[in-house]
Amino acid sequence: MSRRFERSQRIRARASQKALKKVTCLFNASLKDILQELLQNARRSGATEVAIVLLQSDERHRLSLSDNGHGLDDPAVLLTLGESEWSEEIAQGEDPAGMGFFSLANRGTEIHSNGWCVNLSPSHFQGEAEAEVSDSTRERGTEIVFPVTEAEISELQKVLEEVSFYYPLPVTFEGEVLKREDFLARSFYIEEWRGLRIGVTHCRSYALKVNFYGIAIEHVFPHTIQVSFRFENLTVLVDVVDCPELELVLPSRKDIVQNEFLKKLHDEVRCIIYRYLRTQASHRLQFDEWQTAARLGIVLPEAEAKLNRFVPEIADLYLDCSVKEVEVGDNTLLLDIWELDADRQQVFWWSFKRANLPHVALCPESAYKGYSWYDRLPSISEFSFTINMDGEDLNEEQVRQRYPNETSLVVDGITVSATVQKSDGSSEVISWATDVYVARDPF
Template identity: 35%
Template sequence: MPLPTTIRSLVSQEAITKVTRLFNGTVKDVLHELLQNARRAGASRVDIDLVEQGDRTMLSIRDDGRGIADPSVLLSLGRSDWTTQTRQNEDPAGMGVFSLAGRSVEIRSAPCGIQSWRVVVPAEAWEDQRALPIEACDILRGTQILIEAPETWVTALNGAGADCARFYPLPVFLDGEPLARADFLADAVYCEYWEGCVIGVFQGAQAPIGRQGRLNFHGLTVDCHLPHIGDVDRAGGWTVKVDIRDTPNLRLVLPARKEVIAGPALDALLDACRRAIYRVVLGQDHHRLSYASWSEARALGIMLPEPLPCLEAWTPETAEPYARLRGSAVRDQAMIIVPDQEPDVAQSAAPILNDHQLIGATAVCAERGFEGYSWYDALPRLASLRFGFKRGGAQTWIDDAELASPRETGSVTALRLEMTIAVAAGSEPAISTREAPLRMMVRSVDCYGIDDATILVDDQASIDPDELAELLEASLFSPDEDRGADSWETQRSDFQMEARHMANAILLGDEEALRAQLAEAIRRDVSWLVPAGCTMTATVTRGAVEIIMASAAP
């Protein structure tokens, strides 16, 4: 067979006979389609009712609009008798009635100045192209559509009706009772008109999350990824929702209109949403936007000032996730940026880094989102840390590679922290190094066990064993979250006991550590067995225990 010389687009008859699959057929989707048709027909209200016809339950949707002048358009896929303006502004697909395909339907309509008419469409007639007779009827105004309703529709009708009516621009009545309506942009802190739609800006707890239902198309909510502008160091941020009213350039995917077609019109809307957000931010006393967002705002013509130089006070990381405490806000004082550190490094260095007098500034958390702002880039920052100790006169600096060698746990004659600080100075930062004495430190590489950690204390410093035990817990305790593991409370209690034993052994000696460990074990596991008012004396040797009980003197 020779090749054709030309081809043209053609809708196959086979595709038309598959029309029942264009819509998923839920009562909610059907109501949305028919409510849109009623609105376009100029209706002032819509009534939804359940009507009994013999042994059938019919869902009735009736409006008081201008009616349908040409019944033939009902079963002509893609055709409609909407006005030119409606077709230009809303891009109707001419498929709305086909949401009823595969169901028994009766349609009655009273077009202005023309005889009222009715047509009955049996369920099988949607695909077999049979001729359906048009009859006169006595409906006086608008259009009524009656659909045979399955039990699932009847059960879901109240919820579906409420959803469809919530943001619909006309009053909707269900069984004679008005359905509640709401402002789609309620709780917006700011609204502005843009090319036939209204953009609402939301802040903080009122901000919508995700992409679901972010656009309202005359009562039909549509999913769309709209801008979210977050703050660097505050929760919430800024988002938008859009109420589409008369926006001809913005097209929805047909036939169900569940999402927006990507393209220049959507890109323009997204830019308009960003400008709306930045206009609101411009009206605030101050903002906490990232440098990237600040730059985007200026590119869109919104000239925001830089945020105030304010950062969170640095607090050391802990080995247990989420146990770190947030610091207070630091402003109007000298600051030094401390990047994130491993828990053991942060906890050991904390006494120095949190000593404002010693380092000459307040340690603050690094905020990558602020990089680029002039005040942030000018702040000095901690470039590196390392620990050193003396034992027998020679000073040794500890790095992670050395931690893999035999441990140096115990007392030392001197313990120091070296800090390298960088300050922006033209193209090359100025580097300075400072040292400060430490009382104790813990270092660990890829482990959270006490036995595998390097623990050092200055033998000239006054250190309480509880202080060292707390440092060990903050630096090393990370609970096992496996299903078979003990509870968090049990794991923490066991770790604390081990940490106190280690602290006692280092600071007080092995004998005192053993005495304290035995006392702790008796307190935890035995003392609760002693009756109130009694005294227990125990003599313990390996393999034997002698206990004497005595009542307390009256």
């Protein structure tokens, strides 16, 4: 019989010794993961530089990573899962998990620090054997040596460049300083907020959005803002300076913890983009974004009054038809015929261009509806053609019925009539002559 459950029983979280036997599987890290963890440890130890050297021999290949930090006093901490010697300031600021060193569990490693050294094999990480600590000539800082494979050596330069590119400390490989760059180097506007540096940039192809002391991770900010109908989008890059509230998912550190702070960050991102736009001489925000900025207390002028000249659709979807952007003026109107098929747009546009009308036709842009300058624009959305034959004005259907078997006709005249809708609700009909009309199939 199973033991009866007692309601007064209390339970507490604890770690099973069996879990240690599985650390070589749980922490089967890649070379990049290992280097990132070791670089983070070097930074936390107060190091000002890190040196990496490849040690090659006929029997094996090893990588040595050494720093000039304050080192480690108690080697037992290395094999104590979840514990570390980090200061209270580091513990509160970054919440280190005390697990990063176990990324070496599957390989084994040799460590020299503060006058001692120890060789650790996978069995030591698994708690199956005791490791002997001996004296070392290294009195300051830490050196960690671990094996690498032939395949990893072939990719080593690339991996080192990746892990050091946004790392805050200089890193050398075989004596050569690896290239570094400010994570926000491509930003054109930067604000600091709650221990973060946040830079506004164009979306383009930036997949890496957050830099955690050299660990650049992907993150989707929900408030990517489209600033014009040409799909020019703005987003942000976030560089961590000292922000305990931004936490990474452990032990991989490849995602941000979904907490209340992250929600606030997402909201602040939108405000920062709006504040950037406020520094510009003009902006191209869609109307709903402009309203959102106002609700958040960021008052912006209306979007710049510019639209694309009208260009009709064509049958060849792959032909590049460049369009010209012009300022909205007294003689501009919207040619709102986008819902029509390409042939209908083309036949009307041919007549409009040749009529020498005083109007400049612009493409409608619904995202700007609501701005005062846009709502004042007159528009044409309705038009018709009249064919004059033998002194009689006919529409297309009447011509089709009268000449059912003709593929083309020479007529006395063709007139276009279009209705101009005005912002005050009134309308007027304008007409002009044209020289060609393409009827719909099967005419």
